[in-house]
Amino acid sequence: MQRTSGVEASIKAGFIGPNQIDQFRTIALKCDNLAAKNGFESADAAHQCFEIFEYFKDVSGVNALNVGFSQNHTNDLDSRNTEYLNHPDVVAALNADTSKKTDANKYTLPGATAKEALIHDNLNTSIPYLEYLLFQNLSVLIFTGTEDFRDGSYGAYRWMRTLSSPYNLIVNRTRNIWFVDGEASGYWQTLNNLHYVQINFAGHFVPYLQLDNSVKMLETFLEEESWAGDFVGQNISSIMCDYQNLCSGQGTCNELGQCVCNEGFALADCSEPIETHSSFFSTKK
Numbered sequence: 001m002q003r004t005s006g007v008e009a010s011i012k013a014g015f016i017g018p019n020q021i022d023q024f025r026t027i028a029l030k031c032d033n034l035a036a037k038n039g040f041e042s043a044d045a046a047h048q049c050f051e052i053f054e055y056f057k058d059v060s061g062v063n064a065l066n067v068g069f070s071q072n073h074t075n076d077l078d079s080r081n082t083e084y085l086n087h088p089d090v091v092a093a094l095n096a097d098t099s100k101k102t103d104a105n106k107y108t109l110p111g112a113t114a115k116e117a118l119i120h121d122n123l124n125t126s127i128p129y130l131e132y133l134l135f136q137n138l139s140v141l142i143f144t145g146t147e148d149f150r151d152g153s154y155g156a157y158r159w160m161r162t163l164s165s166p167y168n169l170i171v172n173r174t175r176n177i178w179f180v181d182g183e184a185s186g187y188w189q190t191l192n193n194l195h196y197v198q199i200n201f202a203g204h205f206v207p208y209l210q211l212d213n214s215v216k217m218l219e220t221f222l223e224e225e226s227w228a229g230d231f232v233g234q235n236i237s238s239i240m241c242d243y244q245n246l247c248s249g250q251g252t253c254n255e256l257g258q259c260v261c262n263e264g265f266a267l268a269d270c271s272e273p274i275e276t277h278s279s280f281f282s283t284k285k
Contacts, residue, residue, distance in 0.1 A: 014146045014153025014198050015060040017175040017187070019256050023244060026268040027052050051243070058239050061177040061184025062200060080211065131164055139193045141221045145202030145210070146186070153198050160196065167194050174237055174256060178227060185213050188227040195221060244269035 016024055031052060034045035057063055084090060133140050144156050157171050170191040178186040178197065186199040197217055199210050207214040220227060240257025241247075247259035251270035254260055261270035 014144070014156075014187070015062060015200075016056065017059075018157055018171060019175065019258055020059055020240060022268040023240060023258075024052070024055060026271075027055055027243065029267075055243050058243075059236055060187075061179075127162065131167070134163075134167055134192075134194055137193060139195065139221070139224075141195045141197065141217075143197040143199060143206060143217060145204065145206045146198050146200050147202060148204045148206075150204045156196070167191060170194055170196055172256065176228065176236060179229060180213055180216050185210075186217075190227065195227070197227070245271070 027048070031045065031049040034042070034048050038045050040046070040049070053063075130140060142156065142160070144152050146153065160171055161168050163170075170189055173189045173191050176188050177184050178188045178199075184200065186197060188198075189196045199206050199213050199217065202208075202210040202213075219225070220229075237253075237255060237257030241253035241259075244253065244259050247253050247261065248265070248269050248271040250265040251259040251261040259268060259270050261267075264273060264275075266272045266274045
């Protein structure tokens with residue numbers, strides 16, 4: 001439990017994508033089986049158990065042991081936020097009270113009418129509005145932080161599955177590592193004009209801990225640039241296939257990096273022979 005608990009938590013956070021969960025657990029199962037048979041100190045068990053963390057690192061771009069600690073990658077965050085909030089355009093947009101002498105007292109809470117409207121809006125689903133934009137062929141960006149345990153990737157994937165077709169299929173699209181300045185900074189998936197981005201080491205308020213990467217994300221989206229940027233790396237689906245030993249020769253690895261097993265085999269890597277219903281009934285006379 002101690003060995004894999006950090007990675008299990010990372011599944012919920014989103015460092016491991018929905019199409020990678022069964023693969024990770026298959027690798028972990030092999031580790032447990034070898035350890036139970038030969039002991040944790042045996043070379044084969046040690047190699048298989050170490051592969052858990054290797055798989056995690058290769059498909060996520062981060063070290064599993066570093067997950068769970070928010071990292072502020074933004075320099076001089078407070079001064080930059082202050083500069084932004086005091087920009088005349090922002091002050092005007094926020095209807096800020098400019099009669100106050102100090103910045104600390106400049107901004108006022110919304111009035112009763114605005115507050116009531118906000119509460120009412122939060123109690124309604126936004127899916128009809130989102131779908132209206134999508135079917136008008138307007139680009140939509142959804143983003144979450146990998147350490148947002150309120151409305152993070154786990155909830156986002158469940159929520160996106162409720163979208164009308166074809167947009168609900170975004171959860172099955174190829175999941176790519178998002179690189180910023182050569183560093184693995186999150187993940188991206190796209191389906192037509194719908195974009196989903198996760199930003200590493202960010203919580204519920206993504207820009208607070210990852211302002212630089214948030215700005216880069218918005219620039220990429222608004223300027224319609226490629227999420228892949230200038231980085232050309234190994235295909236993640238190919239990595240996933242390799243870790244499953246190319247389906248153990250008993251299946252086919254698809255474009256999402258998942259095995260489609262031949263009849264009579266199971267598990268994410270098709271390594272487990274199973275007795276099929278047809279063979280069971282054919283042996284009964």
